[in-house]
Amino acid sequence: MSAALSVNPFLRLWSGYLRLVARRPALGQILPFVPLVALWAGVVEAGLFPRAFFPGPVDVVRSFVDLTWKGILPAYLEDSVVRLAVGAAAGILTGIPLGLLVGLNATAHRALWPILLFFQAIGDIAWLPLLIIWFGFGLETMTFVIVYTVLFPIVLNTVLGVRSIPLDMHRAAQSLGAPKWRIVAEVVIPGALPNIITGLRNGLGYGWRALIAAEMIVGTSGVGFMMFDARRAGSVVEILLGMIILGLLWYAVDALILAPLERATGRRWGLVAQ
Amino acid sequence: MKSLSIRNLSKTYFDPYAGKHVTAVQDVSIEVPEGEFVSIVGPSGCGKTTILNMVAGFLPVSGGEIVVDGRAVSGPGPDRGVVFQSHALFPWKTVLENVAFGPKMRGVGPKEREAIARDYLALAGLSHAADRYPNELSGGMQQRVGVVRALANEPAVLLMDEPFASVDAQTRMTLQEELTRIWQERRPTIIFITHDVPEAVFLANRVVVLSKGRVLEEVEIDLPRPRSWETLIEDERFKTLSSRVLQLVRSA
Amino acid sequence: MSAVGNIGAGRSAASERVRAAFSFLLPLFVLLVVWEATVRIFDVHPGIFPGVGPVLRAGAESVANGTLFLHIAASFGRVLTGTTLAILVGVPLGILMGVSPGVSTVLTPLFRFFSVLAGIAWIPIATLWFGYGFGAITFVIFNAVFFVVAYNTLLGVSGIPHALRNAAWSLGADRKTMLFEVLLPGALPNIVTGIRTGLGFAWRGLIAAEMIATNMGLGYMLFLARDFYRTELIVFGMVVIGILWLLIDRLILAPLERRTIERWGLVR
Structure with missing residues (x-):
């Protein structure tokens, strides 16, 4: 790893997430569901399965x-x-x-x-x-x-x-x-x-x-x-x-x-x- | 056993909780010639464990270099044996299997590595415990096995991270005397981290005092060997050296 | 405090085991006697609760005509398939998640949620997706075991002291040895606990699913017997289910x- 002081943006985001979760632990239990629900909605919208069979x-x-x-x-x-x-x-x-x-x-x-x-x-x-x-x-x-x-x-x-x-x-x-x-x-x-x-x-x-x-x-x-x-x-x-x-x-x-x-x-x- | 040079070592890391960079070690240089025993002491938070973790390769360095036996190192490797404060023996392996783990990683055959392990266990007087699990040993014996496991891998240098901090005072003295005996027999190159000043002075040829991530001072320990607590506890030279190191640590 | 029986030093281990088995079985035998006596004394109608005799006869009959073994084989086949699949997928996934603290921070809440739902709650949707039969029931079992095993593996791996992993690195371990000699054995007690808990849920899920969604298996055997008010066959089936689970579990x-927890002294 380099000693460069610049931090890549993903690390910044991650550090922000960790700090938020440390301050409000309840959010750490809820936020992970956001991408999951988004993924679910995405799969449904993509129309891979019939909607009646797999609703969003x-x-x-x-x-x-x-x-x-x-x-x-x-x-x-x-x-x-x-x-x-x-x-x-x-x-x-x-x-x-x-x-x-x-x-x-x-x-x-x-x-x-x-x-x-x-x-x-x-x-x-x-x-x-x-x-x-x-x-x-x-x-x-x-x-x-x-x-x-x-x-x-x-x-x-x-x-x-x-x-x-x-x-x-x-x-x-x-x-x-x-x-x-x-x-x-x-x-x-x-x-x-x-x-x-x-x-x-x-x-x-x-x-x-x-x-x-x-x-x-x-x-x-x-x-x-x-x-x-x-x-x-x-x-x-x-x-x-x-x-x-x-x-x-x-x-x-x-x-x-x-x-x-x-x-x-x-x-x-x-x-x-x- | 070979030499170790730490040159202008520094460590800054990004603390995700604080959201900023923190400097833990700054421009530290320590020379450990082949066969020497160096203790590093300092108050907690002075960066001594960070240095050891970098030398061991568990942490990436931010600046400077670490040279073992003429080669710069990065990442953990069998040339640097580590003895942990928490003994870190594999609970699911017997004492013998723990000691034979290093040779096994080097590709030594089953018969031969068992012989190596038994040999080293005998050195520390642990032959009777070979088939027991770590959990079934006393704290002192666990630490002995930890030392033997590192030695059995024949590392160039031995890194010891407060290995005796969690055993009782009586046992600690015995372990310290055993370690000096083993050191005299095999002459390994050792870096020994501790916050216990008498321990550092008792064991080492040289004590490095650390403060706030920098080297404060190095103190030569010119006490004769073999050393034992019985004679040293009353020794004037030992007392002078100990109180000098103690003053340095407290001023740190 | 409870007085533990004096264990004679001279007694051999084998006879000690016979004694233990006997003292375990005796109360169950007494229960059998009380059951039979109650049915006789109060003249309980066999449609409400049968005596020991009819139950044994029903059992003998189902053994003789082979139906019992067909049902047991069907149930075991589903449990074995579902559990094996769940372990094969759950353990590697759990290890993967446990190795990275970042990944586990995000995934742990998700897995907690799904392990709460594991098993029975999936029966309706499983039967819709897979139809009635082997597929749906195996899915329910897979699901009951999978989330619990993956979650417990994650806990196990992230619970391995960091010093142990460092020790293995510094002794020259590569990734493969790390996986097989440190991570897997380190997480093993948790994995076994996970399998035990998961199978407990799966076993119940199996019985429930078989009552709803199939025409073979122990659960179905009970439910079919209910249709004909054959209480003696129901009670026999319950005893079989109890004994099978006791055997698997104990x-x-x-x-x-x-073995893993006590000998290694690992504390979860």
Whole structure:
């Protein structure tokens, strides 16, 4: 490399980008999509594929406005989000206590651990046929699938977290005079928290996919249903819209719920989750 | 082992975050004759690691030249062995495989390079650890392997970048004594970067004090060898030299 | 704290493994007994939930007439094709992106977005583009594994300490050695984790896609059984799916991950 002090224009541009991104990290997450969307629009405008088969960003935005105006999209979105929230809440409320029990009690661990692994392996979606027979095509089926999906990662990670707390910390709490239940409240739960949140992240990631699948297979509403319904009608635009909305929704869950939780626990304490 | 000349070396680079050019090293010249041990000391940010990275070839130079064994160098090469502060052993290779890596790159056959590696491991008293992974060694042993790996490649000069900075004080003293012993046995040409003044004085024939990217002064270390902490710790000459270098560093 | 069983020093490794397998299987056996007892005591209608006997009979029948193996072969063929393709494309791409910090700054957000969508969300469009059948399902699996593997490879490569790459250069490595002896092994733990996560998504995607878009495979087997209200075949299929995944995950993926991470002491 030469020692010349002149900098080529591309480097200037790049340095400008890096400085901007350093100052506003959010832009670093958004700007890379600009060339991608431009490329997408370019391919569509070039007419390489039939437009009905491969619509462009403008078509997707138009369909977004249209469906929002009609109120279909907001209603479906609400259905999906509520299902996910209810399922996640139920999964958390049963998963953490169960995880604590299995993590703290040797007998419970010996008896339940293989069963937990096995049921996790069966996978949520494989339950669908049986659930349809039990509950029909409805809300119960979907709720069951989501709770089931969210539950296992939380339980398994809680157990992992509880068992990774150093023995010395139990001893320290004991010797400082803490009774058993206080050790659980003050040592075990905070110590396992980073793992619990990792479990929540995995669980929501899987639960999210399960919800989409369930909505496609048994649904009568929701974003997954919208996409599958669009597929039946051959409307690629609405499928793409659904995919983009799913992606954005996950970003929102990540940025508003998961990331702050992780920041507040693991990173703050210097514990590394996972 | 061969000589090393650093002539009018300078380094300016473009900082993309600051959006301007920064000068890290300015017109530095250091001569290291064959078989000499030179320490470079200076406060953090004085440019000593930048110089070493340029000599190693990890960073392009902005001005001046680096001559090893009569040839100007650019880019990393096996003629300059590097010992890193973070030991930089390949975690997925055993100790033996790590040490044999350099000879393997030179195209030495499997049998022969294993013999070379075992030979060098024996030199540092590490034969028993040959089949272990770096992760399974103590910090001191990891650093020993790092030194041996560089030596086993038979470089013209050895570049050491604060190699003992992250081991405990006890081990550090042992490692320093071992390094002087190995130096006396094999007489490699060494540049040793450190911010630890007693370490620099203990090891070197000459100490170069750096300040703000320039050479502040060079101090000859005329202490007799073999050197050991037991005798030097009370030695008046050692104390005088150390405090002189320390004053230079603190004034820097 | 949980008391870990005293491991006798004299016991051989083999008998230790038998013991471990036994203590793993015992609770599952108990579960089987509880299941059968519940069905008998409460006289559960077989259309709601079958007993152990009918499930075993349905299993034996599907083994005997060969349909089970046809379904398993179809599912495995898709998973194998999709996963192999995804690894072959994802790993080199991930390494390419990981080597250059500039490229990864720009591409990381894109890959995060697409790995969020990976798998099931692609089923509608995949079936439109490829029609129902092998192509669409393999695409969904490819997609579930590809983005996760490429993203994890990128993380792995950019996580290799710079000193390691410098060390290899200074010891005389060329580009080829750098790739095979430093970048690939350095990123391997992340790659394996990526494959494990991706396959987890792919396995679910497979079952879902097979329910929707084919006439062969384990997912289809379940869905077909539902049409005839054959709960015993459904339950048998679920057990098969669970066992297959446990085998893949515990016998292949988890040991691979443990070996690389623990022995090398690499922390992700």
